Amino acid sequence: MAVLWPKRLPRSVLDDPRRKAEVRVYDRLAEVLDESFHVFYSSPWLGTDRLGNEKDGECDFLIAHPEHGILAIEVKGGREISFDPRDSQWRSTDHGGFVHKIKDPVAQARSAKHEILKRLNDSPRWPSRFVHAAHGVIFPSAGSPPGNLGADRPTRIFCYSRQFHDGLGAWIAERLKAGQRPANCEPLGRDGIAALERLLAHPFTLSFRIGAALAEADTEFRVLEPSQYQILDMIADIPRALVRGGAGTGKTVVAIEEALRSAAAGQKTLLTCHSRPLASNLERKLKNVENLTVSGFHALCGQSSRQAGISAPSGISKRELYESALPNALYRAMEAQPALRWNTVIVDEGQDFRDDWWIALDACLLPDGRIRVFMDSNQRVYESAGDGVRDLSVVPVRLSRNLRNTKNIHKAASVHYSGPDIVADGPDGLEVSWVSAESPDAKVEAGYRELRRLVLNEEVAPGDIAVLVNGPVAKASFLERSSGTSIPLTDAEIMALEDVVVDTVRRFKGLERSAIVLIVSGDEMDQRELAYVAFSRARAYLCVVSSPMEAKWLSEGLSGA
Incomplete structure (x- = not known):
């Protein structure tokens, strides 16, 4: 040839x-x-x-x-x-x-x-x-x-x-x-x-340009996505199902499809998750769908308890309010007003739910109702997750193919994964980019330069990019550095479609963008969960800004970092 x-x-x-x-x-x-x-x-x-x-x-x-x-x-x-x-x-x-x-x-x-x-x-x-x-x-x-x-x-x-x-x-x-x-x-x-x-x-x-590479990868992913829905046919006759899979296996995509199918069949349907930014994103995507309620878990607790005339106790700490008082109020609301219950309850990112919250969620279900729980299978990060949901007598089903990340990004995220094997079906994609910087200010500066390079030189649309940082301090530093830019910025909750998202890794959990600039600054990235989450948010391009020592830990087992 x-x-x-x-x-x-x-x-x-x-x-x-x-x-x-x-x-x-x-x-x-x-x-x-x-x-x-x-x-x-x-x-x-x-x-x-x-x-x-x-x-x-x-x-x-x-x-x-x-x-x-x-x-x-x-x-x-x-x-x-x-x-x-x-x-x-x-x-x-x-x-x-x-x-x-x-x-x-x-x-x-x-x-x-x-x-x-x-x-x-x-x-x-x-x-x-x-x-x-x-x-x-x-x-x-x-x-x-x-x-x-x-x-x-x-x-x-x-x-x-x-x-x-x-x-x-x-x-x-x-x-x-x-x-x-x-x-x-x-x-x-x-x-x-x-x-x-x-x-x-x-x-x-x-x-x-990187922008062209992202568009090409996105086209290939769109071809793959319909194959994810086959799992719904497998669990159609299972009233209580636990669907587990690693990052990129399509848990949220399948959860949305199941919610739409249930609502279209005339079933009163609830779709909920723990993360408020993810809940806001789901609400925007599924706005005004008949028979479908989309809500973050704690917002659901508050709204349902108010509808039932049940008040959460006052004079308690914020932590106690969220961990026990609001979930208890949800349980009591369902017991007091059974008409509030749903035919189908769908829970996304189930690994984020505490064991005792499942009691309240089970109470949201009508007799003979159906529950679908979508949960991450990473045992290295979520070793004890799912202990509580098993009390609901769910039948486990596994997603085993990564249809979101390119093979190179899947390989980088897999360093922080331990669980059932997952095969990446997407294109090879671009290599992960590693940018070295030592001090927090130097990392913010390097991340800002990378953002400008992607938008101004590599023809990547702002709406395809997210800049993720470890915590609120690093987020504030980046926003201050980029205050004079003409590049439009948003956060994970508002998630304006044409703007660059700047937010913490924790708040971006369950969300994704084609290109991710990850600034490793602070102690939070020492947790495998956040490293695993951060890497797997990128569909086609990942740039990691870190010190050489941090890069060594984050890329253990990878060559070329």
């Missing part, structure tokens, strides 16, 4: 209907040429002007061979291609019958050939010499004409549909005069190939 630059086409090219013909040619060249040929696909790395038009001197493909020289190729799609000498206009008729004016492909290919030769001869690392250079045009869907199209447009420079399918390799060999190099031409040589790689492949690498 030919050496291809890039090695695979970005999702943005594959999904662009205007590039269909180029994608077909890219795939065909990979099939018919051997490893002695180097193929450079131009569009992704040379770019377009501010109006979206191709710049002069570009071509769709450049084929280079160390013995035979170079061939500049222009590709034009459409089932019919025509040229009218009266107005010197080329036209393409697409498969829908619409006619489009197109640039002169011969002139484009010829211009590109001369531009590449000029750049090659200007290269300081390549001794200038006369090499064979040719140009050609590929019409992968159009039939061949009866004869030459003009003095500068002989039939031999064109490759039409039949030749494209059955004789592309022979056409390329003929255009390059393979084995018949003109006497006045020298070989391009390996140094010529290397010079072209520096000229053409290097800019492609520079222009591949």
Whole structure:
């Protein structure tokens, strides 16, 4: 197979209907040429002007061979291609019958050939010499004409549909005069190939933005997500189910789907969780769904007890209020007003619930009702979690595939995971980025620079980013440092869709963003739970700002950190 630059086409090219013909040619060249040929696909790395038009001197493909020289190729799609000498206009008729004016492909290919030769001869690392250079045009869907199209447009420079399918390799060999190099031409040589790689492949690498990588990964995850719902069919006849899985296995996604299905079936349904930011996010997603109540656990306790006319005791500590008084009030409310109960109770992030809270949640269920508890299976972090829920006679079911994180992020988070095996089905993705800084102020500064780099240089949308810190002090420091930025900021509770989230790891639990900048500053990250949670919040890009000693602990077992 030919050496291809890039090695695979970005999702943005594959999904662009205007590039269909180029994608077909890219795939065909990979099939018919051997490893002695180097193929450079131009569009992704040379770019377009501010109006979206191709710049002069570009071509769709450049084929280079160390013995035979170079061939500049222009590709034009459409089932019919025509040229009218009266107005010197080329036209393409697409498969829908619409006619489009197109640039002169011969002139484009010829211009590109001369531009590449000029750049090659200007290269300081390549001794200038006369090499064979040719140009050609590929019409992968159009039939061949009866004869030459003009003095500068002989039939031999064109490759039409039949030749494209059955004789592309022979056409390329003929255009390059393979084995018949003109006497006045020298070989391009390996140094010529290397010079072209520096000229053409290097800019492609520079222009591949993290934002594009995130979009590509997100597209792949969207394809995977429907497979998560199969678990709901498995538990359809189980009235009390405990669904366990590690980070990224889709617990929240499946919990939402189960809530929607239950409500759509006319069942009075409750979806609850412990985290207030996660509850707020769920409420926004599921607003105004008939038969569905979405509420944080303690908000549920307060609202239900008020509806039943039951007051929590006064004069107690905040901790006692949340740990026992409010859950007790919820239990009493359900006993006093059975009409408040639900047909289906769904609990997300169940590992955060205290053992005695399950008694109150069980009281929320109507007789013959259904309960679904979604809980993390990380035994290293949540070793005793689930002891209380087992008293509800739940049947355990396991989620075993990570459909949220790229393989590289899954590998980093798995350092802090111990439990049933989980397989990451997503793309490999970008490597985890480790940024070294010692003092708290230096870490905040490094995190702020990384945020600006992602938004301003790497074309990542602010709404795809979260900056996570250890605690309120570090959060305040980062917000103070970024107070003058034009980048919009929000927190985990408001979670404005187009803004960067800046919040603590603990408050971001159960949430996710495509890109995470994690600033390790303070003692909280010494807890495996927060390291595990923080790493697994990133879908496709993770940057960790920490001291070398912290990085060593956080990445134990990983290479390259």
